[in-house]
Every structure is written in C-alpha cells, then in structure tokens.
Amino acid sequence: MFISKNAETSIKHQLLVSPEMPELPELEVIANRLAERLTGCEIQNVEVHDHIVIHGKTAGEFEEGSIGETFHSFRPDGKFIIMEMDEHDLVVNPMLTGRFRLLDKHRTPTKTDMFSIRTEKGTLWYYDRKRMGRAYLVLKGDYSDVAGFSGRGPSALDPSLTxxxxxxxxxxxxxxxxxxxxxxxxxxxxxxxxxxxxxxxxxxxxxxxxxxxxxxxxxxxxxxxxxxxxxxxxxxxxxxxxxxxxxxxxxxxxxxxxxxxxxxxxxxxxxxxxxxxxxxxxxxxxx
Ligand SMILES: [Zn+2]
Incomplete structure (x- = not known):
C-alpha cells in the first residue's frame, strides 16, 4: 500500500507522543465527570487489583475503609483528585498515566487496572499503564501522609490569586x-x-x-x-x-x-x- 510521506510522518509522530501528566484543566473536568455520575452513591464494593499504587494503607485496609461510605464530592486540587466520602477522603495523584473510567457493568480486571469501586450507578475503574500513580485513603481532611500535598501555592485559576x-x-x-x-x-x-x-x-x-x-x-x-x-x-x-x-x-x-x-x-x-x-x-x- 502506498502511504504518502506526510501521512507516514504523522503516523510515526502519533506513536512517539509520550504520555504526559494531566494538569489543572484535565483534573477539573475529570472531577466534574465523576461528580455528575457518582455524587450521593454508596460504595458497594472496592477491589484493589494492584497494590503498588496504594500508599499509607494495605490493600485490605483500603478496601474495608471505603466500602459502605457514600461519595459526597469530587474536586481537583493541583494535580490531585480528592473524593470526599463519609469518614474518609480518597486522594489520587494520577501522575503520568493514571486514568479513570466509568463502566455500567462489572467486568474482569485487566493488567493495567489498579482498583475498582462499585456503586449502584456503575463502577469507577482507576487504571495506570506505568503504575506510577498514588492513591491514599485518609481520614477526612487529613492530608499529612499525602506526598507532595502540603506547602503548595494557590491554584493557578483560584479567583483569590490576584x-x-x-x-x-x-x-x-x-x-x-x-x-x-x-x-x-x-x-x-x-x-x-x-x-x-x-x-x-x-x-x-x-x-x-x-x-x-x-x-x-x-x-x-x-x-x-x-x-x-x-x-x-x-x-x-x-x-x-x-x-x-x-x-x-x-x-x-x-x-x-x-x-x-x-x-x-x-x-x-x-x-x-x-x-x-x-x-x-x-x-x-x-x-
Ligand atoms: Zn511564533
């Protein structure tokens, strides 16, 4: 098959684009999508498929600590997403390749799936090809164990940043x-x-x-x-x-x-x- 020089360059270029971190605009939209779907939903089940992204807790503690709680809000905070529940907050720093997916039906995890959270309105999957992301289940509002969280400046879009x-x-x-x-x-x-x-x-x-x-x-x-x-x-x-x-x-x-x-x-x-x-x-x- 004949491929024009330009098309060939463009295909190569697409393959070479390496993953990059989501930044403020992406995290804002991710939080909005999660909020639209999951706010008010009770967590029916949590499964850790790869414990490497879970920090500060064992996989078992992560699962048991969040099952039965309800999602109240989702907000971006710099490069983190904070999911507020009853007693706990789930804080995720997706780093380079951490991504979220919402699926209606439960399915078998793949090798890039790190954890899944089942609610009556579908399952939230966190997947991460490079397994570099970090997820923390913390007591409400206590972010002291979250790496790189404290000491940061105001958000670049914060209205009070005059x-x-x-x-x-x-x-x-x-x-x-x-x-x-x-x-x-x-x-x-x-x-x-x-x-x-x-x-x-x-x-x-x-x-x-x-x-x-x-x-x-x-x-x-x-x-x-x-x-x-x-x-x-x-x-x-x-x-x-x-x-x-x-x-x-x-x-x-x-x-x-x-x-x-x-x-x-x-x-x-x-x-x-x-x-x-x-x-x-x-x-x-x-x-
Ligand atoms: Zn120019």
Missing part, C-alpha cells in the same frame, strides 16, 4: 521561568505542557531567568496563565471521561508541536528535550 498576589509570590522564586511556573509551591496545577502554552502566549522564552522579567512581562505572564488555562478548560469541558487523555490534546498551540507552525506568527516551533521533558517554543514570538 495580579498583586501573583507578583508578590513570583518574587520568591528563582531560576528559569518555565520551572517556576511548574513549581507547585509557586502555584498549583501547571505542568510541562501548559507551561509551554502560557509562555508562548505571554511572549516569554522558557529559559529566561525569573529575575530578568520586567514588571510588564510579569503582568503578561499572569494574564497568559489565566487565559490559556481557562480557554483549555472551556475546550475540554464537555469531553467524556472514558475518551479522556492527555494524548488527545489536539488544541495545543506550541507544546508537542516541534517542527510545526507557530499559530501566532507562522514560524517554525522549536524543540528541546531535557531530563525527559520536552520544551517547545517560538523563537520569533518569545523573547
């Missing part, structure tokens, strides 16, 4: 601006992909030192952070949970678009990989 507070917070952080944006202690919810998107929109090169940013650039950065994250949230807000994945970020402007065309100037998107993290930027639009 420009003044943003400016005040950013002064405390040094180093390259992309790393500052990704630092959850500065603001929470931004990872590798949206940091690139925000910096393109702000017109700032990712390698610039935070200390070299002018006051005007800091304002641009704040506005870009809000605009990019809200826009992504709007685009993905109606997506179905089972069709969800960071691999389906077909709306990105610059991230994962190395060699492609910058949507702002029509120039070529540059790419650099360091510590397994890919950074994409536009040499024309970003200074």
């Amino acid at each position: 420009l003044e507070i943003f400016k005040e917070r950013i002064r405390r952080h040094r180093g390259q601006i992309k790393n500052v944006l990704r630092n959850q202690r500065f603001v929470k919810g931004i990872g590798n992909a949206y940091a690139d998107e925000i910096l393109l929109y702000a017109g700032i090169l990712p390698f610039r030192r935070r200390s070299t940013l002018s006051d005007e650039e800091t304002v641009k950065l704040y506005k870009a952070m809000r605009t990019v994250l809200s826009r992504v949230l709007e685009i993905i807000s109606h997506r179905d949970l089972n069709e969800f994945g960071t691999e389906k970020r077909d709306f990105l402007m610059v991230h994962n678009r190395g060699g492609g065309m910058c949507p702002l100037c029509g120039g070529r998107v540059s790419e650099i990989t360091a510590n397994r993290f890919k950074t994409n930027y536009c040499q024309t639009c970003q200074k």
